[in-house]
Amino acid sequence: MLLYTLRRILIMIPIMVMISIVVFALALAMPGDALSGQINPADSDPEYIEEMREQLGLNDPIHVQYGRWMAGVVQWDFGRSFVHRMDVTEVIGERLPNTILLSVFSLIITYILAFTMGRFAGRHPYTPGDYAIQGINYLMLAIPSFVAAIFAIFFFAFQLGWFPATGSVGSGVTPGTMEYWISKLHHTALPALVLGGLTTASYTQFLRNDIIESSQKDYVRTARAKGTPEGEIYNKHILRNSIIPIVTLFGFDIASIIGGAVIIETVFSYRGIGELLISSINSRDSSVVVAVTLMLSVATLVGNLVADLVYGVVDPRIRVE
Amino acid sequence: MSAIDAKKAEELEKQAKKQSPWAIARRKLLRNKLAVISLAFLVIVTLLAYLAPFIAPFDPARVDIINRNSPPGGDYLLGTDNAGRDIWTSLLYGARTSLTIGFVCMFAVVTIATVIGSISGFYGGWVDAILMRFTDFMMNFPFLVFVIVLASIFRDSGIWALIIVLSVLSWTGAARVVRSKMMTEKENEYVMAAISIGGTPFKVIRKHLLPNVMTTIIVQATLLLAVMIVAETALSFLGFGVPSGTPSWGNMMQEARQPHVIRGMWWIWVPPGLAITFTILAINFIGEGIKDAFNPKSLR
Numbered sequence: 001m002l003l004y005t006l007r008r009i010l011i012m013i014p015i016m017v018m019i020s021i022v023v024f025a026l027a028l029a030m031p032g033d034a035l036s037g038q039i040n041p042a043d044s045d046p047e048y049i050e051e052m053r054e055q056l057g058l059n060d061p062i063h064v065q066y067g068r069w070m071a072g073v074v075q076w077d078f079g080r081s082f083v084h085r086m087d088v089t090e091v092i093g094e095r096l097p098n099t100i101l102l103s104v105f106s107l108i109i110t111y112i113l114a115f116t117m118g119r120f121a122g123r124h125p126y127t128p129g130d131y132a133i134q135g136i137n138y139l140m141l142a143i144p145s146f147v148a149a150i151f152a153i154f155f156f157a158f159q160l161g162w163f164p165a166t167g168s169v170g171s172g173v174t175p176g177t178m179e180y181w182i183s184k185l186h187h188t189a190l191p192a193l194v195l196g197g198l199t200t201a202s203y204t205q206f207l208r209n210d211i212i213e214s215s216q217k218d219y220v221r222t223a224r225a226k227g228t229p230e231g232e233i234y235n236k237h238i239l240r241n242s243i244i245p246i247v248t249l250f251g252f253d254i255a256s257i258i259g260g261a262v263i264i265e266t267v268f269s270y271r272g273i274g275e276l277l278i279s280s281i282n283s284r285d286s287s288v289v290v291a292v293t294l295m296l297s298v299a300t301l302v303g304n305l306v307a308d309l310v311y312g313v314v315d316p317r318i319r320v321e
Numbered sequence: 322m323s324a325i326d327a328k329k330a331e332e333l334e335k336q337a338k339k340q341s342p343w344a345i346a347r348r349k350l351l352r353n354k355l356a357v358i359s360l361a362f363l364v365i366v367t368l369l370a371y372l373a374p375f376i377a378p379f380d381p382a383r384v385d386i387i388n389r390n391s392p393p394g395g396d397y398l399l400g401t402d403n404a405g406r407d408i409w410t411s412l413l414y415g416a417r418t419s420l421t422i423g424f425v426c427m428f429a430v431v432t433i434a435t436v437i438g439s440i441s442g443f444y445g446g447w448v449d450a451i452l453m454r455f456t457d458f459m460m461n462f463p464f465l466v467f468v469i470v471l472a473s474i475f476r477d478s479g480i481w482a483l484i485i486v487l488s489v490l491s492w493t494g495a496a497r498v499v500r501s502k503m504m505t506e507k508e509n510e511y512v513m514a515a516i517s518i519g520g521t522p523f524k525v526i527r528k529h530l531l532p533n534v535m536t537t538i539i540v541q542a543t544l545l546l547a548v549m550i551v552a553e554t555a556l557s558f559l560g561f562g563v564p565s566g567t568p569s570w571g572n573m574m575q576e577a578r579q580p581h582v583i584r585g586m587w588w589i590w591v592p593p594g595l596a597i598t599f600t601i602l603a604i605n606f607i608g609e610g611i612k613d614a615f616n617p618k619s620l621r
Contacts, residue, residue: 165584258466296463
């Protein structure tokens with residue numbers, strides 16, 4: 001397992017280098033100064049831009065620029081944000097906790113919903129309840145996240161008034177107090193519900209089919225023959241086996257959560273990384289765009305790695321290959 | 322077995338022999354009610370979209386300054402938006418934009434995926450290794466983030482740039498599926514026979530292998546159509562897709578980024594929202610139906 005883990009991590013290094021090159025190429029194509037963020041994106045005077053470019057070394061050969069940029073990145077230096085007037089890492093550091101809170105919250109919701117629905121549908125297949133769950137699943141797969149978010153804001157925030165419509169924390173609360181955290185959770189609940197709710201479909205379907213398949217297996221028949229209560233068979237014998245493959249889906253979820261968070265955060269004006277990406281593109285704050293793109297790419301890569309490693313733990317055959 | 326059963330079995334066998342796999346699949350698909358209803362829905366939406374210039378009551382660019390944000394009823398069947406444009410007209414023209422981009426991207430992606438998947442699966446060896454490493458590499462990018470960043474760089478280049486960006490970033494999954502299907506298919510004896518009588522690789526792939534991989538490609542294509550429509554509408558909604566002057570379902574939803582529109586003007590965002598959702602739902606049902614119809618094990 002150790003060898004397998006090491007090998008998987010080593011394979012990641014060249015991929016990371018190539019991804020950094022792609023992001024670097026994108027940075028060169030972006031408006032303004034995407035590498036250090038020192039040029040005012042609003043100033044279009046060609047003389048000013050040329051002077052600044054010369055001063056910042058943006059007229060150097062490309063490989064020199066790449067080397068300088070990478071040297072900064074590995075030291076956690078992404079340059080400065082022109083719009084926010086501070087270091088890019090600081091801007092991201094301010095937003096990151098919000099996105100992590102949203103992701104964790106939405107994952108918890110996904111698991112709770114998927115377990116409840118998948119277990120019910122798997123235990124009572126081809127009943128009206130199962131068909132209802134399947135219907136919900138089809139709808140959740142079909143409805144785009146931004147459409148779902150707008151409908152959710154309309155019903156839960158405006159019609160019912162249960163949640164605030166936008167923002168990530170209420171105004172006038174002091175950070176660190178109990179009130180602050182409650183306000184934060186209250187603001188995160190609705191976006192997390194939308195983000196988490198929409199990813200349930202594949203989990204539910206997976207769990208349902210796995211439970212149905214497992215319930216035909218020999219060990220279940222043995223358990224029945226011994227007189228084990230039906231509830232215990234489903235909750236202990238079958239569910240424990242069906243959870244294993246679900247775990248591996250977690251790694252792949254990181255990628256889908258990243259994409260979903262960009263949209264959901266923007267709709268809810270939730271101050272996270274995704275909203276930062278969109279607002280930075282709109283304000284031509286390229287250094288922030290580059291940093292966020294690189295970070296989200298690395299996060300996706302790590303997600304895939306985690307998925308592979310967990311899969312190796314769960315299924316020993318993978319390791320041998 | 323009784324005589325009647327034997328006769329019945331013989332008849333069934335005859336019937337099966339008469340029909341090509343495509344005919345069987347078509348019959349199975351037509352028996353699937355959900356898929357037929359979805360197909361009818363999609364055909365109607367497509368017809369409405371492409372006949373928009375004849376059906377739409379107004380010009381899509383016409384603004385009525387006096388009747389801005391007016392609720393449904395009166396002159397305007399579904400009301401008007403912030404700029405005073407007729408929602409029903411925008412919905413029809415928007416369908417045309419969204420569906421066109423969806424279909425064009427789908428064809429582009431399927432073509433790229435088929436070419437890469439076929440070459441990779443047919444040749445194997447180092448060709449396969451290089452192409453698949455490249456595919457894996459492309460798969461590592463967070464799709465939406467890169468689409469947004471690329472689309473923002475090519476923001477002023479119009480719809481074609483958007484189509485290219487979407488297509489270039491989304492062929493990986495389908496290419497892998499085509500490759501694995503190709504690899505199992507080429508082990509068959511008829512392929513060896515075709516090669517041994519001197520068929521060139523191109524001819525073997527096109528005439529012998531592709532028809533047998535076609536069912537997989539069609540299923541992938543329906544899934545991709547849904548994905549592409551969602552991607553386009555999401556991008557337009559965020560402001561990185563279709564230029565804001567062109568009506569598209571995503572652009573129509575863009576007004577709902579302001580809370581007061583969500584709160585008080587449901588007629589602006591409900592129609593495009595429902596249109597997108599039901600179209601995707603219909604495409605998914607059709608995809609499921611096709612998958613089921615081509616599956617010889619399913620009895621439906």
